[in-house]
Amino acid sequence: MHELGIVFYIIKDVKKAAEENGVTHVNAVVMDIGEVSTIVPDYLTDCWRWAVTKEPMLEGCELRINTIPAVTHCDACGEEYETVRYGKTCPHCGSGETWLLRGNEVEIKQIEV
């Protein structure tokens, strides 16, 4: 399953960051997750709750998710628009020469210790 795999990458990075900072227990992890990153936040938190029971350093650690709205930029007219609502076709000028400005993030923003 996709989300479980992602959780293992998060745990690896969080443990590394904790060790680098001389921290022995992490209380919360805050993630920035883009709207079109293909990650389902509910699945991610479910997998997280299960996975942290196996990690003493992360026992009871909460996962908080900030959703980053997806925004697409149009090269033809220079406007920006909501990706989820309009897809790849610019609602301002109808062009398909568009690219994702943000909304693809799977980032660890911060940890609370």
Added chain:
Amino acid sequence: MTKNQEVKVIEIKKSIFADNDLDADNLRKELKDKGVFLLNLMSSPGSGKTTTLIRTLNLIKDKLRVAVMEADIDSDVDAVKIKEATGIESIQLHTGGMCHLDAEMTRQGLDNVPMDGLDLVILENVGNLVCPAEFDTGSCRNAMILSVPEGHDKPLKYPLMFSVCDLVLINKTDVMPYFDFDLAKCEEYVHMRNPKATVIPICAKTGEGVEKFAEWLLNEVNNWKKS
């Protein structure tokens, strides 16, 4: 723990793909030093990766020393099929149920491939259009197969996959009459996501067009070796 205990926040601001991207770049450098080209072949399950590989291997095996790594779910079956049909050994990769391979898993697989005198390793990635696009394997080139029954609008639905691929093979052209697959539209959508991608229609069942893929591969390997 008391309620008013101070919370200390440590900023991280790091993509979870960052470490893998580094691993992948390192692996690519090592492969370059060894002179072994790694092709990462991706697609949905059942698009024809194994069938296409068999056809292609038979066309190139006299020109290049090739090995295959199998990561697709039913890989036991695929490895046997490839061995029977081409005589080429394939290494079995264990993804532990994971929906993709990352650079570390690819490296572990390559550790089991005898590299001496080898020119090319082809990796049949896990059948999935999402995660394999996000996790750089360390390959020198990425190729994917889109089969006709999947529809010509796939590049719109899986933009990342198409933007990371150097080559898009459109397979199962023999069933084109039964599906309203618009080849020109499909190419247009691919190029919208990746203007530099090469598109080659093939029919792995009959072998039609596969020689163009073989030619592309030989060229890429030779140019990469010279670069």
